[in-house]
Amino acid sequence: MIELIGVTKLFGGRAAVRDLHLTVPTGAFCALVGTSGCGKSTTLRMINKLLPHDGGQIHIDGQQISQFNEQTLRRRIGYAIQSTGLFPHWTVAANIGLVPNLLGWPKAKVQERTRELMALLGLDEGTFWHKYPSQLSGGQAQRVGVARALAADPDILLMDEPFGALDPITREHLQNEMLRIQSRLRKTVVFVTHDMDEALKLATHVGVMHEGRLVQLASPETLLRQPANGYVESLLGSQDRGLKLAGLKTLAEVVQPDDKWIGTAARGQTVLNLSDSARTALSAMLWSGQNCLPVRNEQGQLVGEVTLDQLCRLSESKA
Amino acid sequence: MNQRPYPLAAAWQLNPVWLITLGWVLCLGLAVWGMPHLEGFFRWLEPGQRQVIYQRDAFAFLLLNHMQLVAVSAAMAIVIGVGTGIIVTRGWGRDFLPLVSQVASIGQTFPPVAVLALSVPLLGFGAKPVILSLVLYGLLPIMRNTLVGLNDIDPAVRESARGMGMSPLQVLVRVELPLALPVMLAGIRTSVTINIATAAIGSTIGARTLGDPVIAGLINGNLAYTVQGAVLIGLLAVTVDQLFAAITPKRHG
Numbered sequence: 032m033i034e035l036i037g038v039t040k041l042f043g044g045r046a047a048v049r050d051l052h053l054t055v056p057t058g059a060f061c062a063l064v065g066t067s068g069c070g071k072s073t074t075l076r077m078i079n080k081l082l083p084h085d086g087g088q089i090h091i092d093g094q095q096i097s098q099f100n101e102q103t104l105r106r107r108i109g110y111a112i113q114s115t116g117l118f119p120h121w122t123v124a125a126n127i128g129l130v131p132n133l134l135g136w137p138k139a140k141v142q143e144r145t146r147e148l149m150a151l152l153g154l155d156e157g158t159f160w161h162k163y164p165s166q167l168s169g170g171q172a173q174r175v176g177v178a179r180a181l182a183a184d185p186d187i188l189l190m191d192e193p194f195g196a197l198d199p200i201t202r203e204h205l206q207n208e209m210l211r212i213q214s215r216l217r218k219t220v221v222f223v224t225h226d227m228d229e230a231l232k233l234a235t236h237v238g239v240m241h242e243g244r245l246v247q248l249a250s251p252e253t254l255l256r257q258p259a260n261g262y263v264e265s266l267l268g269s270q271d272r273g274l275k276l277a278g279l280k281t282l283a284e285v286v287q288p289d290d291k292w293i294g295t296a297a298r299g300q301t302v303l304n305l306s307d308s309a310r311t312a313l314s315a316m317l318w319s320g321q322n323c324l325p326v327r328n329e330q331g332q333l334v335g336e337v338t339l340d341q342l343c344r345l346s347e348s349k350a
Numbered sequence: 351m352n353q354r355p356y357p358l359a360a361a362w363q364l365n366p367v368w369l370i371t372l373g374w375v376l377c378l379g380l381a382v383w384g385m386p387h388l389e390g391f392f393r394w395l396e397p398g399q400r401q402v403i404y405q406r407d408a409f410a411f412l413l414l415n416h417m418q419l420v421a422v423s424a425a426m427a428i429v430i431g432v433g434t435g436i437i438v439t440r441g442w443g444r445d446f447l448p449l450v451s452q453v454a455s456i457g458q459t460f461p462p463v464a465v466l467a468l469s470v471p472l473l474g475f476g477a478k479p480v481i482l483s484l485v486l487y488g489l490l491p492i493m494r495n496t497l498v499g500l501n502d503i504d505p506a507v508r509e510s511a512r513g514m515g516m517s518p519l520q521v522l523v524r525v526e527l528p529l530a531l532p533v534m535l536a537g538i539r540t541s542v543t544i545n546i547a548t549a550a551i552g553s554t555i556g557a558r559t560l561g562d563p564v565i566a567g568l569i570n571g572n573l574a575y576t577v578q579g580a581v582l583i584g585l586l587a588v589t590v591d592q593l594f595a596a597i598t599p600k601r602h603g
């Protein structure tokens with residue numbers, strides 16, 4: 032668990048972060064969003080002591096970070112940044128093995144761990160093991176950066192726009208991998224982004240920052256339904272909030288699977304999956320011009336259908 | 351660890367550049383050994399002189415002495431130059447950065463002859479004042495390139511090195527210095543090459559260098575002596591420069 036209690040950071044008398052209260056429970060994925068210069072990166076850097084804080088307290092698992100030795104603390108916390116900061120004179124494998132080596136793991140264990148991480152992030156060992164960072168594409172370098180952050184299996188992961196500056200397709204791909212990895216590893220993550228869609232997609236908690244303050248901390252759904260003020264609303268984009276909300280729901284939450292459907296063949300050409308979002312379903316309806324579409328499960332069997340009515344009621348519920 | 355043998359070890363692999371270097375070393379050795387055997391040529395060059403081969407000292411002795419002077423002063427300039435470069439790029443030493451840059455530039459604007467002349471009253475005649483002026487003169491390129499090399503490192507690399515939990519010493523030794531090394535080596539190369547030529551002037555205040563035959567030739571109007579000294583100095587400079595070319599690592603990608 033990470034707790035920031037009334038944390039303040041001054042740069043030459045100007046407050047970059049003021050009186051910030053933020054609690055990230057163990058296993059939570061907290062995204063920090065906000066416009067440029069609002070203090071997101073500064074907040075992150077204070078947690079691993081890259082920057083000293085000027086006021087308040089920061090606790091990790093109940094202990095004040097001022098009690099930890101800097102190096103020991105940082106080796107326990109994974110850190111990934113947008114520009115990756117990979118060492119240009121080290122191979123991909125050496126970069127990934129950095130923290131385990133600092134911790135004095137035996138050679139064989141470091142190698143095995145490096146293999147494991149390359150597999151986890153979809154980096155082919157034969158191709159990339161001996162490559163240097165300058166020989167990688169942006170997306171590959173970001174993967175290596177994330178692998179390096181995960182290498183010593185830290186409980187806490189700090190990520191500063193790790194998927195920034197990537198094309199939308201690679202970005203979405205890495206986001207999906209991040210979701211998959213997080214569902215397996217359950218790290219406590221603080222993730223900085225200025226892409227609200229990315230935050231809503233990945234996070235369990237979204238913290239909105241404005242001029243050094245935390246304006247709202249809420250689950251993606253609460254944030255969409257009850258934005259604290261006009262600033263949060265503007266970040267969410269008032270026009271397509273309904274679509275964003277629909278993007279948070281999967282059809283599994285809408286459709287009651289019914290055995291009577293099994294074995295029947297789909298009538299139309301458009302068939303949805305239980306894992307698709309309500310947003311995808313809406314889009315499919317708009318495209319196909321039908322207000323009722325069949326849905327299948329992971330095995331590809333039809334299990335039910337979803338109607339436009341159901342989707343429309345989705346955003347009313349719990350309002 | 352899977353760290354590749356970057357950057358130095360990679361350079362040790364047999365490479366055509368090493369063969370060229372070896373060639374220059376042989377050339378230099380041949381010239382030192384063969385100079386006295388070229389009497390016929392030098393007699394043609396300077397028919398009026400009784401003696402046409404410089405004989406006060408053996409060329410090999412002068413060469414070794416010359417190299418020793420340059421090596422000692424280069425070692426001192428490297429220690430001081432790299433050391434200060436490192437200190438003024440640390441958080442706690444940054445206040446000295448402007449001062450150090452200024453002092454180093456002033457050192458460079460001093461003509462070496464002036465430093466020599468000024469240090470004789472302090473240190474007497476011989477090798478010591480020569481070493482002093484070579485160190486002062488060779489310091490700037492080394493220090494400047496150390497600063498450039500260290501400052502040119504991507505700040506994100508430094509931040510992630512610290513963020514991963516490397517100690518300040520580990521960041522310096524394992525990240526900053528290897529990355530700055532090619533630029534630093536270029537500075538050392540410039541410094542040493544210039545000082546091989548500059549050391550010859552040391553002969554005017556009693557140091558024994560390859561400048562001796564040059565000076566003796568100028569004083570006695572004996573072109574043969576001057577040519578012998580100048581050829582050897584030139585060969586030494588080229589050989590050492592080639593040596594640096596050989597050990598400078600290639601960048602990746």
Ligand SMILES: Nc1ncnc2c1ncn2[C@@H]1O[C@H](COP(=O)(O)OP(=O)(O)OP(=O)(O)O)[C@@H](O)[C@H]1O
Nearest residue numbers: 042043047065066067068069070071072073074225
């Ligand atoms: N080392 C520093 N020295 C002085 N001011 C700084 C420093 N680092 C950040 N700041 C200032 O603090 C404020 C917050 O910066 P920070 O990097 O945390 O913003 P951010 O939210 O991460 O922005 P972005 O989305 O552009 O990355 C900015 O006004 C910035 O100019």
Ligand SMILES: [Mg+2]
Nearest residue numbers: 071072073191
């Ligand atoms: Mg930032």
